[in-house]
Amino acid sequence: xxxxxxxxxxxxxxxxxxxxxxxxxxxxxxxxxxxxxxxxxxxxxxxxxxxxxxxxxxxxxxxxxxxxxxxxxxxxxxxxxxxxxxxxxxxxxxxxxxxxxxxxxxxxxxxxxxxxxxxxxxxxxxxxxxxxxxxxxxxxxxxxxxxxxxxxxxxxxxxxxxxxxxxxxxxxxxxxxxxxxxxxxxxxxxxxxxxxxxxxxxxxxxxxxxxxxxxxxxxxxxxxxxxxxxxxxxxxxxxxxxxxxxxxxxxxxxxxxxxxxxxxxxxxxxxxxxxxxxxxxxxxxxxxxxxxxxxxxxxxxxxxxxxxxxxxxxx
Amino acid sequence: xxxxxxxxxxxxxxxxxxxxxxxxxxxxxxxxxxxxxxxxxxxxxxxxxxxxxxxxxxxxxxxxxxxxxxxxxxxxxxxxxxxxxxxxxxxxxxxxxxxxxxxxxxxxxxxxxxxxxxxxxxxxxxxxxxxxxxxxxxxxxxxxxxxxxxxxxxxxxxxxxxxxxxxxxxxxxxxxxxxxxxxxxxxxxxxxxxxxxxxxxxxxxxxxxxxxxxxxxxxxxxxxxxxxxxxxxxxxxxxxxxxxxxxxxxxxxxxxxxxxxxxxxxxxxxxxxxxxxxxxxxxxxxxxxxxxxxxxxxxxxxxxxxxxxxxxxxxxxxxxxxxxxxxxxxxxxxxxxxxxxxxxxxxxxxxxxxxxxxxxxxxxxxxxxxxxxxxxxxxxxxxxxxxxxxxxxxxxxxxxxxxxxxxxxxxxxxxxxxxxxxxxxxxxxxxxxxxxxxxxxxxxxxxxxxxxxxxxxxxxxxxxxxxxxxxxxxxxxxxxxxxxxxxxxxxxxxxxxxxxxxxxxxxxxxxxxxxxxxxxxxxxxxxxxxxxxxxxxxxxxxxxxxxxxxx
Numbered sequence: 072x073x074x075x076x077x078x079x080x081x082x083x084x085x086x087x088x089x090x091x092x093x094x095x096x097x098x099x100x101x102x103x104x105x106x107x108x109x110x111x112x113x114x115x116x117x118x119x120x121x122x123x124x125x126x127x128x129x130x131x132x133x134x135x136x137x138x139x140x141x142x143x144x145x146x147x148x149x150x151x152x153x154x155x156x157x158x159x160x161x162x163x164x165x166x167x168x169x170x171x172x173x174x175x176x177x178x179x180x181x182x183x184x185x186x187x188x189x190x191x192x193x194x195x196x197x198x199x200x201x202x203x204x205x206x207x208x209x210x211x212x213x214x215x216x217x218x219x220x221x222x223x224x225x226x227x228x229x230x231x232x233x234x235x236x237x238x239x240x241x242x243x244x245x246x247x248x249x250x251x252x253x254x255x256x257x258x259x260x261x262x263x264x265x266x267x268x269x270x271x272x273x274x275x276x277x278x279x280x281x282x283x284x285x286x287x288x289x290x291x292x293x294x295x296x297x298x299x300x301x302x303x304x305x306x307x308x309x310x311x312x313x314x315x316x317x318x319x320x321x322x323x324x325x326x327x328x329x330x331x332x333x334x335x336x337x338x339x340x341x342x343x344x345x346x347x348x349x350x351x352x353x354x355x356x357x358x359x360x361x362x363x364x365x366x367x368x369x370x371x372x373x374x375x376x377x378x379x380x381x382x383x384x385x386x
Numbered sequence: 387x388x389x390x391x392x393x394x395x396x397x398x399x400x401x402x403x404x405x406x407x408x409x410x411x412x413x414x415x416x417x418x419x420x421x422x423x424x425x426x427x428x429x430x431x432x433x434x435x436x437x438x439x440x441x442x443x444x445x446x447x448x449x450x451x452x453x454x455x456x457x458x459x460x461x462x463x464x465x466x467x468x469x470x471x472x473x474x475x476x477x478x479x480x481x482x483x484x485x486x487x488x489x490x491x492x493x494x495x496x497x498x499x500x501x502x503x504x505x506x507x508x509x510x511x512x513x514x515x516x517x518x519x520x521x522x523x524x525x526x527x528x529x530x531x532x533x534x535x536x537x538x539x540x541x542x543x544x545x546x547x548x549x550x551x552x553x554x555x556x557x558x559x560x561x562x563x564x565x566x567x568x569x570x571x572x573x574x575x576x577x578x579x580x581x582x583x584x585x586x587x588x589x590x591x592x593x594x595x596x597x598x599x600x601x602x603x604x605x606x607x608x609x610x611x612x613x614x615x616x617x618x619x620x621x622x623x624x625x626x627x628x629x630x631x632x633x634x635x636x637x638x639x640x641x642x643x644x645x646x647x648x649x650x651x652x653x654x655x656x657x658x659x660x661x662x663x664x665x666x667x668x669x670x671x672x673x674x675x676x677x678x679x680x681x682x683x684x685x686x687x688x689x690x691x692x693x694x695x696x697x698x699x700x701x702x703x704x705x706x707x708x709x710x711x712x713x714x715x716x717x718x719x720x721x722x723x724x725x726x727x728x729x730x731x732x733x734x735x736x737x738x739x740x741x742x743x744x745x746x747x748x749x750x751x752x753x754x755x756x757x758x759x760x761x762x763x764x765x766x767x768x769x770x771x772x773x774x775x776x777x778x779x780x781x782x783x784x785x786x787x788x789x790x791x792x793x794x795x796x797x798x799x800x801x802x803x804x805x806x807x808x809x810x811x812x813x814x815x816x817x818x819x820x821x822x823x824x825x826x827x828x829x830x831x832x833x834x835x836x837x838x839x840x841x842x843x844x845x846x847x848x849x850x851x852x853x854x855x856x857x858x859x860x861x862x863x864x865x866x867x868x869x870x871x872x873x874x875x876x877x878x879x880x881x882x883x884x885x886x887x888x889x890x891x892x893x894x895x896x897x898x899x900x901x902x903x904x905x906x907x908x909x910x911x912x913x914x915x916x917x918x919x920x921x922x923x924x925x926x927x928x929x930x931x932x933x934x935x936x937x
Binding site for chain 1: 424427431435504505509511515654721911915
């Protein structure tokens, strides 16, 4: 029985050091049932390390992580029953076909008799592997292997899914299908923690994101919340009714405006300020007597947020 | 004459009952397979499809056929008149030894190593399978392969029995020993597999394992030959079975210990990995003592008893020193998980604390066990000690036991103190602790040896000198070889036990620190889960009136 008030995933001041390197440095966040939580960061940021700790494959130097209220350090056996982990590599056995592979993991998670057969059937149908049931695992394409790994991850119907770079190397169609599968899993009340480099993929499927760099958590929350919180430079596009020269001259005198580009009737520039400052800017332009036909401020994408929040540091 | 069974109705009844039996049998088989170890099921499926298994099986079968035809062909008509079963059995055993003593154990090692290479080990370790189940599953797979190879050779072995010259009991003991040997080697190979986590240790372990297996394989030939030749008389001698039982006791307890060690290697770090091993060490210790108690029944001669007492204490000293090096290298802090299962009662804390993980408790555990053996040895020495001194006198045996005990207490204690000192500066793993102990012992033996060789005055005479006091091998050998006075035993018997007591006292402070741990209560979430997994039984009525009231 899952208590929805309790976070299914909880990282509490998690630290992991490898000698001098601080792979994970004081990270805390929570993921609730039904949430898809994106974990973003450049290579070597500490995403995989913290995911491995959550999956009970590594131990924190300090701090703790909890899955459905159980400590990954003290009760890894209880955590494992509730968690499905899909690492960023395939783990396939030789001389084993798709059904046998899933059957082995179903048995390994303690499923017996009809319950096991039902789980295998469900997973094969969900991942679309039913047509490849008797195909050797080693002969599967990368996309099919990814599906198989997702199937293995959910074979015991865990409440928590941790997916490390699940979309890496997949073609666009496979990515869309994977995204749909993840959305379906979240609808079923599972907490999904997912890391990816393909930020556009995450933006569409994630309820919340955490941005991590050099082991430190830089931002956590909904994408729009982070965007709003971060003082970013937005790209603004204006179309004037008449000549655009007065607008250009007016803008040139402001310190918060830069990179002015004229494209016919369009004037584009970057503005350093939040939504309130942009509204004030528009008011001042109109009050200065310039007739504005169109005003567009480009909404920041997850990529913009990521690029703004992170500094591209590596350790 | 027709019977009721011949009628159509009778035939259909028989068919129905047969299909019913078949269905029930199928149901039971499915139930067994359903409950079987998942690794055993998966690996059996894999093995039966693997090229290596098929090739080895066919080569074994082919070799047996070729050997059969060759021997029968060479013997010609003599095969009817001359008993040649013993020669045939030896050939078949030599063929069988290859898969059983090399292929099966090496496959067991590779099955764990390849899990790491193929990135499946992580996936396996996060399932609900316990480390014990993983090791047992891998071992089970080795047993299945072993049985398949045995089944390939068994018709040939039956053929050798038909050729006369060998009796069934000899064949049974021989094959049983082969199976036990293969099983034991597979268990050791699995332990080696758990120790090899990274590529270079895997390569090193692989090479060492192949060398070890090849040595066992080649030494099995003369042993098999001797047993086939003398087996008939050997198995009719009571002493053979006594020795076999003693070896079997050692085999079973060591097998269980290695199994527990392999499981501990792959268990998660917060798990209590030490207590199960200590329990098995106690079991092995009890077997040691049991066999010591049996000896006076069969060998009441005090001279023999004295030698046996010294020998058993010697082996126990080596055993507890080796185990002690691992136990004293354990991490001194108990995990919260381990603290949940600490003994609570006074009696439990007094008696069972020594089974808790930790270097201090480990040191005391090893010393306490060795002391028990040493005291038993001294009792055996004292038994009718006035009897003529041959080949070692009672004084020699007693000195040997006391000095041996002192050396183990000193070396383990000093090693433990060094490890705890180093741990203030850097991380010292169990393997590093073990190495530190080994280096300490080597230095204690080697440095006096070098001084002895470099000093012309010392090396001029071969007599024992006090410079060798740190060298247990030299001291104890000289004591046994030339007597108490040649090593100035009266001085040593004061110095070494006194030093041992001092080292023991120096260690007591940190031992006391490990005794402060108290049981931790279960976290609320764990208690909730436990109650859900194992709901408490509803108390039933305790008397007929309660039951009536419920109705």
